[in-house]
Amino acid sequence: MKLAQKRCIPCEGGIPPFGKKQIAKYLPQLPKGWSVIDDKKLRKRFQFKNFVDTMGFVNKIALIAQAEDHHPDMQISYSKVAVELWTHANDGLTENDFILAAKIDQLNV
Numbered sequence: 752m753k754l755a756q757k758r759c760i761p762c763e764g765g766i767p768p769f770g771k772k773q774i775a776k777y778l779p780q781l782p783k784g785w786s787v788i789d790d791k792k793l794r795k796r797f798q799f800k801n802f803v804d805t806m807g808f809v810n811k812i813a814l815i816a817q818a819e820d821h822h823p824d825m826q827i828s829y830s831k832v833a834v835e836l837w838t839h840a841n842d843g844l845t846e847n848d849f850i851l852a853a854k855i856d857q858l859n860v
Contacts, residue, residue: 754780754853757846759819768843777849782856791844792837793852799830808832811858819854821847 754777769777774787785795799805809827812834816822826833834855836848 754850755857757850759821759847759850761820762838762840762845762847766838766841766845768838768841769845774844777844777846781849781852785852785856787844788835791842792835793844793848794833794835795852795856797832797834799832802829805830805832808858812855815854815858816851819847819851821851823851823855 768791771790774790778785778787781793785793788794797808799808805827809825809832812823812825812832821836821838824835826835834852836852837843838845838847
């Protein structure tokens with residue numbers, strides 16, 4: 752099953768974060784542009800024509816994040832959005848981060 756078709760599973764801690772092997776397995780399943788920061792976070796920057804398009808994208812992310820109960824950090828400027836994902840409960844990456852990244856990427860048409 753593709754990542755974008757999966758659902759995030761609530762994480763209250765106690766689950767170890769992904770190691771290098773798991774990250775190396777999951778990262779190629781994401782569209783290009785996602786990078787791993789310090790083996791703890793996923794990051795991607797998106798570019799838009801204008802502020803309205805930027806905010807439309809951010810609002811779509813908010814709806815998906817709320818439905819999945821997994822919320823990214825976002826830095827927003829006029830025509831750019833930087834999205835960072837990690838699982839706060841274990842201060843690292845889990846499958847949830849890759850699932851949400853795949854779902855976010857489907858929005859950027």
